[in-house]
Amino acid sequence: MSKRSLHLKKFSWLSSRILSDNAHGRFHRPSTPPAICLAPSLDRDLNIGSKTLVEQCLSRGFASVRRVSRASSSSPSSPYVDLLSYIRASLDKLEGPSHHWLNRDIENKQLFKDKGTYVVLAGNLLNGRTDPTEFFEKLKLLQQRSPGVCFMGIHFSDQARVTDDRTALAELIVNEYLTFPVLLSEKEFSKTSGEVRYIVFKDFKNPLIYEEKDLDIASVAKALDSLAQDIEKSKSVRIFTNTWSKQAEAIKESHFSSFFQDLLLYYPGCISADEVGDRLFLSDTNHHRIIMFENNGKISDSIGCFPGFEDGEFESAKMLRPTGTLYDEEEDCLYIVDSENHAIRRANITSRVLETVYPKVVKKSGGMWSWIMEKLGLGKDDDTTVDADAKLEEFDARSLLFPWHILKKRDDESLLVSNKSFSKLWMINLASGEIEEVVEGFSKIMEICGQSITEKLSVLKHIPSNWVQQQTETITSCKEQPSASVFSSFTNLGDNIFMTDIACQRVLKVNRESGSCSSIQFSNIGILGLPYWLFIPLERVFNLANGVQEAHLSHTQELRLLPGNISIRLNIEIPPCTEIVEPIQESCIWRQTRGAISEVSATGSAVEPPEKIGVSQQWYDELDSLAKEIANPEADEEEEEVDVNPSEIEREEDGRIHINCTVKTSPGTSELIVYAALYLRLARNEETESASQEELARRIAENLKPVRNITTMKEEIFVKLLAKSKRELRDIVFLKPMHVRIRLDSMDHPKAENSRDVILTDSSVEVDVSL
Structure with a gap:
């Protein structure tokens, strides 16, 4: 009975404090709280997530939670409520009168929802007084733990320094490897634009405000659990207790990385x-x-x-x-x-x-x-x-x-x-x-x-x-x-x-x-193989949850030829004012045949495979072999086995790269897919010799212009970062991907004079590819 009376006194005291503070528009407490709870006005239910305000206060300790009432129609709105409205309005626009998304994934539809749980890091992220790494690491920990929650950062700038802040934020995103979008805002929100704070909310209502200083990550994690009960978490992340708490969906590439x-x-x-x-x-x-x-x-x-x-x-x-x-x-x-x-x-x-x-x-x-x-x-x-x-x-x-x-x-x-x-x-x-x-x-x-x-x-x-x-x-x-x-x-x-x-x-x-x-001028670059981020969904074994997007298609061509041996010669023209660093190696080429086609060596004889084969090709070979054994282990001769052998690679005086390979086709439709990673740099000639640092940087940016539409990073930002480096830009080695698809429609075999035998034909074709 005494305990019940004690709880009743606490509730009575709490209610009186809330009513008093609503009347005066303020809330007093002995010291600055680590969290501020924005609840609805008293004419509505006081629920926040799955807990009421009273339960939140009693579970956290009343001295650690502060309530700021939602403004009525006759009073000025709360700055944090205004901020939520501002965020919601900017979600469907990459740029606006007062905002600019720096590394927004325009294919990510998750941020276009009004429903969902959000964690926002807001404030002056470039104030120089505090180390940004500390609060970014806290946010990344929460992001690893809760992959179903939307995370973002907001930096408040002004018209005078917005250009410099944009470049500084670009460097920060690269250096800290931020995979969540960052919003650059020129709109000023009183009491929100200075110190860095974490804002946690669901469905753009009832935000919880956490001060960055001495933030208790566990308390934010509990708040996310109560707000995001509908998000299913894997066993490896249900308890935020171990140092490795990651699942495949949480591992994403930074959307700022296209350049x-x-x-x-x-x-x-x-x-x-x-x-x-x-x-x-x-x-x-x-x-x-x-x-x-x-x-x-x-x-x-x-x-x-x-x-x-x-x-x-x-x-x-x-x-x-x-x-x-x-x-x-x-x-x-x-x-x-x-x-x-x-x-x-x-x-x-x-x-x-x-x-x-x-x-x-x-x-x-x-x-x-x-x-x-x-x-x-x-x-x-x-x-x-x-x-x-x-x-x-x-x-x-x-x-x-x-x-x-x-x-x-x-x-x-x-x-x-x-x-x-x-x-x-x-x-x-x-x-x-x-x-x-x-x-x-x-x-x-x-x-x-x-x-x-x-x-x-x-x-x-x-x-x-x-x-x-x-x-x-x-x-x-x-x-x-x-x-x-x-x-x-x-x-x-x-x-x-x-x-x-x-x-x-x-x-x-x-x-x-x-x-x-x-x-250092690196050589033997081909041993690095074909980079993982070039594969498109049908050709790679990784799913899209890992953040890798579709690669650019350099060239497609359809051919109608007689079945038999077909010699295909790819003539690759590299971009102007560039040169290839070293001859392309077989390890930088990946190819796949589909349908009524198999690949043989250019000479028709068996060739010893290269010492190092790309892991993706190995996996597909193993998977194809296993699938055949499971489907029909005795039918070894019913289908031709794909024989992948090295292509013949040439470099002629015309500056083009030539890749030769021979395929064997049967009647029907088929497709040859060829990937290649070409490592280039700007050529040292009169044109580049007289170019300024900014002009050279822009040439590199033109060659690296995102063809996988995954980022809103402006070309001029990348140019500024390169020009700022004050290095010899003609020494920069960059990758130019090549992706060619050749679709073949093979007719029936010509008949011999006896109408029983078929005639095997040899064909040759050249395919010009311009990067």
């Missing part, structure tokens, strides 16, 4: 070296791969094929924004910080296999059907699951979240892993795969690994000071020691220092004795 993605390097974040083997390991971070190359720039191997989380051979393994790396000479392995998977991976260089060190994973076996579904891209993103113990572990400060740097503890079998700013350090035991200790604060971290950090940073005296300044501005700076933020951005190898240049998307080499600095 940058086709550059050879896309945010080269970190680099390390194997001094004995005389090789380097470059984290091509936003391409989700590690590139191994020699000190002269010759690429020898690569690790990773697609954004995701999957162990396996280098060609099929998946990572999500790999950053710091550490080579272990004794084991001949490379430890990799898999940043946005919140994991540590280990690549065995000898066996060419990638495995997960942390968190501990358990292999699953789903049988043949699961294997088929996975190859079709309809299964889960990986064949591993987090250990059951890790799933039950509470989310706390010990969790490995967005790691960046890595080094090994001296005389110990432990890895020291830190975030970008060296504000948090995790000690991971290699034997157990568990976090032994978590250290917070730069001063405490320096007590543990200060000697290693200081020794490496001492090399910076040999590096141009402008590089250090530029990198510290691009990467999250360590407040106590700004140079520490570039700890993983350079490495020693022999007499040279190799360093990544994120702003210019390149790798530099500095000689310590002479001080000369040069940009």
